[in-house]
Amino acid sequence: MNNTFSDHHQIGMVSTFSELVNTNFQGDQNVLCWYRNLDGDFNEIVSQLQLKENITEVYPEDLLSLQLSEKGCIARKIILGDLQSLTDYGALPSLNLIKSYDRDDELDYISTDVYSYHVDRSPVGTETFLCTYYGTSSDILPNDQAIQKILIPGIREKLKALHDGPEEEFEAFLEEYYFDLHYQPTSDAQPINLGSGHLWKLAVDHPDQQVLPCVHRAPVENANEYRLLLIC
Template identity: 55%
Template sequence: MIDLSRAENQVHCVTSFNDLVATPFSGIINAICWTRKLTGDFSEIIKKVVLSGNITVIEQEELCELQLSEQGQLAREILLNDLNALKAHGASPILNVINHYDRDDTFPFLPTDVYSFHVDRSPIPTDTFLCTYYGEPSEILPNSQGKKKVLIPEIRDELKKLYQGADEGFEAFLSEHFFDLHYQAEPTARTISLGLGNLWRLAVDHPESQVPPCLHRAPKESGQHRLLMIC
């Protein structure tokens, strides 16, 4: 089970895929969760896949060809059902085995990698779907407990030094380099783990969005691989 006592009513839980995709975001609700307790051995999927690099994409054909135990087959059936349901919805899900993501140390005062709380942005209406089946799950942060990093005076001053252009182009510079997507948690912030097996739909920053985008981040790895579906 996930602990939603920290969610400040921004999370709405549902009990089916149809409700997950059909329930509208509204007010401060910018995260919808299909809460599930899954069966099967998802670690076996990771062990049977040939891993390459930091992130390995498991293609559906490869997944179907794996020789698995009964528990591994149960896990595979769930993965295939999720892949097919998301594709039927019009999404483009990717199943990844993640060792770690690349770190961004280009600008130490404002890293822009996925370990930083950030929002997703799109020029067209869309949502972010994700589910962690094995390993450390992602986290979200209540919007009221995060501050856009480009508004923090000391960070903004560093960005202006980096920019060195006309004032009217500064905001465009922040957007072009994705600096404005990242947030800093307040000292007393309480993050929310997305848990294992739950399929989430998160609000994205796009022109037609009626709600604030959801602040989220990848977890710091604890030495084990993650099995993640995302789109």
């Protein structure tokens, strides 16, 4: 078992897909990791896929149409297996080839894009699953090392000026534009990088959730390198 992850009290370690989906979050634990050292050549798959937009969804038939080496075939089988397992579980997995996400640079004091530390919110009970097969991988932050940006006085004052409406509607305004989902690391924060090949389950903010949602962000991509990410 990997000590880098198991040393963190917010991360629970599992060894099968069944354990990943059937283990509930509890206490401080709002992240589960199915730790895997994957065989296969994922770079070969990425090099053959066609990027149509900055984020291009890749479908099973796209993978099946590739002419791959033995190592490439192993990688393809792993991805198809993950997609099938999550679909059978009832999730809606998406495999994305990513050059970059859209940036939100409209306001210089708060960003609402996925490169900013944030939590996911859902009106129904769900979780976020993700696995980076190739390229840079996401970071998470312990909740006690993250400050909700709308609680930082300078940012809050600027948002109140931007709102320019009745005080009683301010909180709804923050939710409507997703400002309340974004966080700033504390000065001593130590982000945890999720690495490649592991399948992760992150806690989401929803009405039935018993634990704090997981604070995470997308990584800045390496120059001239695409990411291959499964997410749902």
